[in-house]
Amino acid sequence: MKRFFALAMAALLVLACFGCTQKDDINKKSEGVMTYAEYAAAELESAVVIEAYVQAKQGWWENKATLYTQDADGAYFIYELPCTEEEYNKMTVGTKMKISGYKAEWAGEVEIIDATWEILEGNYIAEATDVTALLGTEDLIKKQNMFVSFKGMTLEASKDAEGNDVPFLYKWDGSGQDGDDLYFNVSVNGATYTFTVESYLCGKGTDVYNAVKALEIGDKIDMEGFLYWYEGVNPHITSVTAAK
Amino acid sequence: MKRILSLVLTLVFSLLLFTGCHGAKRRDAFVIPEEFDTSREYEISFWAKSDTNVTQTRIYEKAIRDFEALYPNIKVNLKIYTDYGRIYNDVITNIPTATTPNVCITYPDHIATYMTGDNTVVPLDALFANEKYGLGGSALRFDSPTLDEMIPKFLEECRIGDEHYAMPYMRSTEACYVNKTYVEKLGFELPEVLTWDFVFEVAEAAMEKDENGNFKVNGQKTMIPFIYKSTDNMMIQMLAQKDAGYSTDDGEILIFNDTTEALLSEIAIHAGTGAFSTFKISSYPANFLNAGQCIFAVDSTAGATWMGTDAPLSDIAEDKLVEFETAVRMIPQFDTENPEMISQGPSVCIFNKEDPQEVLAAWLFAQYLLTDDVQIAYSQTEGYVPVTSKAQNSDTYRDYLSRAGEDDELYYSVKLDATELLIENTENTFVTPVFNGSASLRNAAGQMVENVTKSMRRKETVDDAYFEKLYADITALYRLDGLSAMADGKAELGELPAMSKALIGTLVAIWLLIGIFVGADALKKCKKRSI
Numbered sequence: 027m028k029r030f031f032a033l034a035m036a037a038l039l040v041l042a043c044f045g046c047t048q049k050d051d052i053n054k055k056s057e058g059v060m061t062y063a064e065y066a067a068a069e070l071e072s073a074v075v076i077e078a079y080v081q082a083k084q085g086w087w088e089n090k091a092t093l094y095t096q097d098a099d100g101a102y103f104i105y106e107l108p109c110t111e112e113e114y115n116k117m118t119v120g121t122k123m124k125i126s127g128y129k130a131e132w133a134g135e136v137e138i139i140d141a142t143w144e145i146l147e148g149n150y151i152a153e154a155t156d157v158t159a160l161l162g163t164e165d166l167i168k169k170q171n172m173f174v175s176f177k178g179m180t181l182e183a184s185k186d187a188e189g190n191d192v193p194f195l196y197k198w199d200g201s202g203q204d205g206d207d208l209y210f211n212v213s214v215n216g217a218t219y220t221f222t223v224e225s226y227l228c229g230k231g232t233d234v235y236n237a238v239k240a241l242e243i244g245d246k247i248d249m250e251g252f253l254y255w256y257e258g259v260n261p262h263i264t265s266v267t268a269a270k
Numbered sequence: 271m272k273r274i275l276s277l278v279l280t281l282v283f284s285l286l287l288f289t290g291c292h293g294a295k296r297r298d299a300f301v302i303p304e305e306f307d308t309s310r311e312y313e314i315s316f317w318a319k320s321d322t323n324v325t326q327t328r329i330y331e332k333a334i335r336d337f338e339a340l341y342p343n344i345k346v347n348l349k350i351y352t353d354y355g356r357i358y359n360d361v362i363t364n365i366p367t368a369t370t371p372n373v374c375i376t377y378p379d380h381i382a383t384y385m386t387g388d389n390t391v392v393p394l395d396a397l398f399a400n401e402k403y404g405l406g407g408s409a410l411r412f413d414s415p416t417l418d419e420m421i422p423k424f425l426e427e428c429r430i431g432d433e434h435y436a437m438p439y440m441r442s443t444e445a446c447y448v449n450k451t452y453v454e455k456l457g458f459e460l461p462e463v464l465t466w467d468f469v470f471e472v473a474e475a476a477m478e479k480d481e482n483g484n485f486k487v488n489g490q491k492t493m494i495p496f497i498y499k500s501t502d503n504m505m506i507q508m509l510a511q512k513d514a515g516y517s518t519d520d521g522e523i524l525i526f527n528d529t530t531e532a533l534l535s536e537i538a539i540h541a542g543t544g545a546f547s548t549f550k551i552s553s554y555p556a557n558f559l560n561a562g563q564c565i566f567a568v569d570s571t572a573g574a575t576w577m578g579t580d581a582p583l584s585d586i587a588e589d590k591l592v593e594f595e596t597a598v599r600m601i602p603q604f605d606t607e608n609p610e611m612i613s614q615g616p617s618v619c620i621f622n623k624e625d626p627q628e629v630l631a632a633w634l635f636a637q638y639l640l641t642d643d644v645q646i647a648y649s650q651t652e653g654y655v656p657v658t659s660k661a662q663n664s665d666t667y668r669d670y671l672s673r674a675g676e677d678d679e680l681y682y683s684v685k686l687d688a689t690e691l692l693i694e695n696t697e698n699t700f701v702t703p704v705f706n707g708s709a710s711l712r713n714a715a716g717q718m719v720e721n722v723t724k725s726m727r728r729k730e731t732v733d734d735a736y737f738e739k740l741y742a743d744i745t746a747l748y749r750l751d752g753l754s755a756m757a758d759g760k761a762e763l764g765e766l767p768a769m770s771k772a773l774i775g776t777l778v779a780i781w782l783l784i785g786i787f788v789g790a791d792a793l794k795k796c797k798k799r800s801i
Binding site: 071072073088128130132133140187197198199200201202203206256257258 | 320322323324325326327328349350352359551552553554557583585586587590724727728729
């Protein structure tokens with residue numbers, strides 16, 4: 027029994043060490059690279075250098091990529107990163123990157139622009155952080171751009187141009203077509219929020235796009251996505267399932 | 271000898287085959303059919319731009335339904351874009367595969383690039399003048415404007431070289447939407463015509479803060495007194511007002527001049543204090559204006575429904591809206607006696623297809639967009655102006671203009687003031703020269719304003735050395751040196767590629783072989799005769 031206990035303890039120790047090593051690797055920053063806390067404290071318009079892992083790609087357009095990246099402590103939205111399409115294809119989910127650019131803010135969204143980059147050794151895919159309880163609080167913005175989840179929200183009606191109740195709209199006002207961004211309202215604790223399926227991130231034919239189109243008013247749902255900001259919180263949803 | 275001949279012929283045919291395969295398929299110029307064949311079915315595609323405005327989308331859809339009712343054999347497939355750049359990119363991608371749309375909303379700058387294809391865009395003058403199917407034509411099933419009823423200034427904007435390659439669909443200009451309440455609170459009187467000096471002076475005055483770090487004028491932590499949406503237009507209009515160089519009609523680049531540097535230096539001062547910013551750097555001017563965080567918001571008259579406390583469209587939360595009086599003015603001027611402002615707005619072009627009947631069907635639909643119903647309905651969605659005098663002078667439209675302020679929807683006063691601004695100043699509008707590459711030059715003009723503004727916000731030094739590097743970077747980024755060389759007719763094409771040399775060499779050799787064969791054959795015949 028003692029042998030078995032010792033063996034089990036040793037195995038646990040190895041697992042713990044492995045876990046620590048993984049965490050350390052994610053947290054470890056090269057020389058001259060900011061921690062997330064330093065980045066968060068940096069002034070707008072100042073030069074920033076970060077290391078983070080690609081969590082999703084919003085698209086590539088005219089030799090520029092837009093990425094959601096994250097490290098163990100926070101997230102960074104990388105806007106219009108110059109790269110070729112071939113380079114963009116190498117920036118797969120989990121890829122570690124060093125980004126040097128400028129911290130900026132556009133309509134409330136804090137981002138890194140005018141950046142240069144390099145791919146580094148390392149890989150990390152973040153677990154979604156449940157922020158349901160933070161909705162409507164001032165603490166929510168601290169999680170900006172992170173991969174997050176929302177649990178047990180209710181689909182509320184949106185109004186189309188004719189004033190009808192509909193479960194979702196193509197574009198914010200219903201002016202779009204199939205393939206455009208989907209906008210839908212969800213509520214929790216008596217407050218309603220507008221969430222988006224961003225078509226460049228999850229376009230027509232993706233599971234989440236189809237899932238939102240199949241929703242009915244009153245459905246209880248769980249969601250995952252990125253905590254984007256546009257004049258207030260405007261999450262870019264990547265997954266919708268029935269609430270557990 | 272026959273073997274040699276067959277070898278030569280094989281070579282010649284092979285070469286012809288290869289050269290035929292190389293490059294895009296040639297397309298014959300469009301010739302107007304005598305009659306529109308109504309016994310056939312046509313399916314045409316229409317790529318349109320909407321300002322993310324559901325009413326505009328509904329108007330396109332209604333126009334298509336009404337048109338299809340008149341021409342049941344034509345089906346129109348609508349594809350909506352919210353960005354001219356995306357339409358341009360998709361068209362460019364589809365030209366080599368001959369999968370362009372039939373009808374497309376676009377800008378003349380873009381058409382100049384589309385025209386580098388072979389008979390890609392249909393020239394419209396012959397269609398305009400066609401007795402049956404032209405403007406006001408006798409065989410049309412709808413009441414179309416005549417050529418004389420097109421606003422000449424707007425039509426002229428669609429001429430590229432000697433031909434019209436587009437027709438105007440809607441026109442707008444830029445306007446300065448002003449928080450008059452704050453201008454007066456700062457101790458200034460708002461003039462009828464703004465000058466750049468006045469706007470910058472008020473903007474700097476608005477930067478004063480109280481002991482808590484709030485801006486005195488609005489009591490908030492945020493205030494960007496002057497925000498410009500389209501910095502391309504900003505630079506283009508400033509240069510035009512100064513009568514300074516931008517480009518020649520045939521594409522010679524003149525933008526890198528002393529006036530440009532002086533204008534950028536002035537902009538830099540106010541970007542440095544935070545009194546000036548741009549849409550690309552900070553976000554939509556309307557959002558700041560409506561939140562009481564901006565005093566002068568310059569945007570298109572086609573953005574008027576977003577401007578002001580009572581604007582029918584808004585992107586910000588209601589609790590952020592601030593009450594103020596909105597005044598609409600023309601963009602700031604250097605010479606208030608001779609105002610100048612850009613003319614902009616969507617135009618329509620038609621792409622050539624193998625089947626002239628299909629092109630004619632596309633033309634009929636494009637022309638339908640000029641009918642009063644479509645023109646008036648679409649113009650009412652924003653501060654747009656109809657492009658025909660027929661629509662502008664109609665009772666329906668005159669009644670619409672006369673009812674400014676009756677409500678905050680259809681008759682929203684800011685929108686109607688913006689519309690009147692363009693109607694009253696149509697003769698003061700201008701467009702920039704259109705040539706292959708003019709879209710790049712336009713982008714370059716705006717990028718210089720963006721770069722200078724960003725640099726000042728980042729506390730960089732903007733001096734002579736900065737401008738030298740800026741001009742070099744912008745020239746390289748937008749390949750402007752290539753454009754100038756093309757305009758001069760001095761483009762250095764360099765040495766012929768090895769493949770071309772080999773091809774020419776082979777052709778020469780074939781002609782030599784043919785010559786030898788013919789010569790030898792003639793000699794043989796001579797010998798036979800002499801025997």
